[in-house]
Structure formats: structure tokens, C-alpha cells
Amino acid sequence: MKAEMLKRLVRAIAMGSQDDLDRLADSIVETERKSGHSRLANELESILDDTQKKKRSSRGGIDSDRSIRELPISRRHREMLVTFIPHDALEHHIVLRRDIDERFERVEKEFAARERLSAYGLNPRKKVLLYGPPGCGKTLGAKRIAWNTGLPLMKVRFDALVSSYFGESASNLRAVFDAAREQPCVLLLDECDFIARSRVASKDIGEVARIVNTLLQLMEEYDAPGLLVATTNIENSLDEALFRRFDDVFQVPLPGKEEIHKLLSLTLSSVERAKSIQWDDIVDKLEGVSAAYVVRVAQAAAKTAVLCGKRIVEHEHFEAAITELKRPDGEA
Numbered sequence: 513m514k515a516e517m518l519k520r521l522v523r524a525i526a527m528g529s530q531d532d533l534d535r536l537a538d539s540i541v542e543t544e545r546k547s548g549h550s551r552l553a554n555e556l557e558s559i560l561d562d563t564q565k566k567k568r569s570s571r572g573g574i575d576s577d578r579s580i581r582e583l584p585i586s587r588r589h590r591e592m593l594v595t596f597i598p599h600d601a602l603e604h605h606i607v608l609r610r611d612i613d614e615r616f617e618r619v620e621k622e623f624a625a626r627e628r629l630s631a632y633g634l635n636p637r638k639k640v641l642l643y644g645p646p647g648c649g650k651t652l653g654a655k656r657i658a659w660n661t662g663l664p665l666m667k668v669r670f671d672a673l674v675s676s677y678f679g680e681s682a683s684n685l686r687a688v689f690d691a692a693r694e695q696p697c698v699l700l701l702d703e704c705d706f707i708a709r710s711r712v713a714s715k716d717i718g719e720v721a722r723i724v725n726t727l728l729q730l731m732e733e734y735d736a737p738g739l740l741v742a743t744t745n746i747e748n749s750l751d752e753a754l755f756r757r758f759d760d761v762f763q764v765p766l767p768g769k770e771e772i773h774k775l776l777s778l779t780l781s782s783v784e785r786a787k788s789i790q791w792d793d794i795v796d797k798l799e800g801v802s803a804a805y806v807v808r809v810a811q812a813a814a815k816t817a818v819l820c821g822k823r824i825v826e827h828e829h830f831e832a833a834i835t836e837l838k839r840p841d842g843e844a
């Protein structure tokens with residue numbers, strides 16, 4: 513072992529720093545790999561992986577109150593690979609078209625009845641893909657599923673997961689799926705097209721291709737106690753093989769007139785509304801935009817009412833908000 517490493521080792525032991533020891537172990541693996549000793553590097557890596565798993569299970573597994581330190585982290589950069597949202601923090605309001613609401617409800621009901629279903633040899637839908645335009649409730653829909661099934665949400669951080677080091681993205685992804693197996697949760701792969709761009713369209717045979725293959729395999733083998741929800745804006749960009757691995761695929765579309773009305777009422781529930789508001793006119797003007805945009809318009813109108821001291825939202829406040837928040841390109 514090089515002198516520098518020996519010094520780091522002794523220092524870490526003297527300081528009793530587990531973090532430094534972990535980092536040192538990673539450096540040793542990397543040095544061995546770079547020196548062409550890939551078999552030794554792989555063996556060392558699997559020792560590290562096994563030890564981490566044992567440590568976790570000796571702490572009694574993972575429950576919903578797990579500490580941040582128990583969540584999967586990237587080997588090299590020690591970054592959290594997921595954002596963990598406990599069930600209590602998932603309360604939300606979502607407005608959906610009735611038929612879409614029923615699609616969500618079906619997933620939730622099957623999860624609730626999973627034991628009854630399995631008694632008949634039937635499997636509940638556990639891997640769901642939500643697609644549709646931005647800002648219409650795909651991420652919120654994943655929260656809804658978690659909330660209604662009593663599970664926490666574990667959102668994958670693709671920025672931390674995708675690494676430029678050979679094979680590391682795939683092993684990070686594996687660590688995330690391992691964690692989802694130990695901890696019943698809704699595992700959210702938000703904007704999964706980030707990694708799942710069509711292999712056909714992409715000539716990339718590097719890390720992206722490797723991670724798509726790993727994702728395909730992990731999806732195929734998925735047997736975690738919770739649910740997996742993936743979202744994408746661009747349905748067509750998804751790898752066909754990945755697409756087939758979902759048990760249910762449905763769209764979360766733009767809100768219709770009825771939903772726009774509900775979104776406005778919901779967002780304005782804490783302020784008074786003038787009787788003179790021409791709701792149909794406002795709804796007509798907002799038809800074709802995302803739910804997020806409708807919420808922003810309602811919030812802007814409410815804030816204008818408060819700022820100008822009236823505390824009653826008037827029709828003109830909506831007109832001003834719609835003009836001010838000109839529809840961003842591509843949102844509708």
C-alpha cells in the first residue's frame with residue numbers, strides 16, 4: 513500500500529472516523545481498478561457492499577423513521593441518492609379528471625388488497641408509469657399514491673445517481689432498488705426519461721446505455737413490498753423494452769374546464785371572492801394551460817387582492833394575473 517494511503521488509514525483509525533475509513537476503502541478499490549487489478553477491485557467492492565448491508569440489518573432494518581444516514585448514498589461522492597419524504601409530510605390537494613382519478617384509485621385499491629389478490633394467484637399493479645404534459649400532477653400523483661397507501665415516498669436523485677465513473681451509475685441504481693426492497697415505500701423515478709432515452713435513438717454505448725440495461729433488469733426483477741412510480745413528459749422517448757415492464761401506464765392530462773374551476777376554488781379557499789367574478793370567462797381564458805399555471809394565476813390574483821388592501825379577489829385581479837404571467841412557451 514502506498515505511503516500516503518497508510519498515513520490516511522492510520523489517521524482515520526486514530527480519529528475514529530468511519531466516514532474517512534469509508535472514503536479510504538473506496539480509494540483503495542479505485543486504485544486497484546486503475547492498476548488493472550479488476551478482479552481484486554470487484555472482490556473488495558463486494559466486501560464493502562456486504563458489510564454495508566449487514567450494518568443496516570443489524571440496526572433492525574429500515575423503517576419509515578429511518579435516519580438520513582441509512583438512505584443509499586453514492587459510493588464515490590457520498591451523496592444521497594434519494595430524497596426521502598415521510599408519509600406524514602405527503603398531505604396534498606390534487607384535482608384530476610374523474611377517469612384519471614379512477615386510474616389512480618385502481619392502483620391504490622389493488623395495493624390495499626394485495627394479500628387477497630395473491631390468495632387467488634393474482635398480482636397487484638406495482639409498477640406504474642405516468643406520462644403527460646409538464647405541471648399537470650404526475651409528481652403530485654406519485655405523492656397521492658404514497659399518501660393513500662400509507663407509504664413514505666423515496667424520490668430518486670438522478671443528478672447524484674448518474675456518475676461519469678465506469679459502472680458506478682448502475683451500482684448506484686442497484687443500491688436504490690435494494691433500499692426500496694428493505695423499506696416499503698413508493699419509489700419515484702421522476703422524469704425517468706433522463707436516463708431512459710430510447711436506445712434506438714441514442715448512439716451512446718457508454719454509461720447511459722449501461723444504466724438503461726440495469727434499469728431494465730431491476731424493473732424485471734422488482735419484488736419490493738411497496739410500489740414503483742415513474743414519470744415522463746415525453747412518452748415516445750422511452751425505451752420500448754422499459755415501457756413493457758410497467759404494469760400500468762396512463763396519462764395525467766391538461767385540466768379540463770371543470771378541473772380548472774376546481775383548481776381556482778381550491779387555491780383561493782382562504783380568501784374571499786367577489787360575487788361579480790365571471791368564472792366562465794376566466795376558465796375559458798385558462799383552457800389549454802397546465803394545472804400548475806392555473807394555480808399560479810389564482811395565487812397571483814389572491815396576492816394582488818391582499819396587497820391592494822381589499823382582501824377580496826375581484827375579476828380584474830385575475831385579468832391582471834393572466835396578463836402578467838403570460839403563458840410560458842410550450843406549457844400549454
Ligand SMILES: Nc1ncnc2c1ncn2[C@@H]1O[C@H](COP(=O)(O)OP(=O)(O)OP(=O)(O)O)[C@@H](O)[C@H]1O
Nearest residue numbers: 605606607646647648649650651652745803804807
Ligand atoms: N392536478 C393537479 N392538482 C392540483 N395541483 C396541481 C396539479 N398538477 C399540478 N399542480 C400544481 O403544480 C405543481 C407542479 O405539479 P407536478 O410537479 O405534479 O407536475 P408534473 O406533471 O410532475 O410536472 P413535470 O413534468 O414538470 O415534473 C404542484 O406542486 C401543484 O402546485
